[in-house]
Amino acid sequence: MGTQPYLNKEGKRIPGNTTILQNLGWKTPGLMHWAWSLGMEGKNYREVRDEAAGTGTFIHSCVDIELAGKFWGYPSDMPEEERCKIKSAWTPSMCGVRGQS
Incomplete structure (x- = not known):
């Protein structure tokens, strides 16, 4: 999957959510613990991740739509x-x- 460029109203490219979180160092260790915790609960991290990704994609779309002044x-x-x-x-x-x- 390619990277979607995010632009401010002046047309300047700005970092996206994932880039910001990675730059803060919020990535691998936390995700590994999260996946381990789900496994300990008998859950498949891939299924939980995919469900959350769908919600995340929806939220990103809502933000984009609202920023454009639409419903x-x-x-x-x-x-x-x-x-x-x-x-x-x-x-x-x-x-x-x-x-x-």
């Missing part, structure tokens, strides 16, 4: 529990204020 909605197959988590994170004051139910 964003949820995929029709997204469980309500997942929608509520996203709503809570997006608008910490109360679940259900932001986005489309």
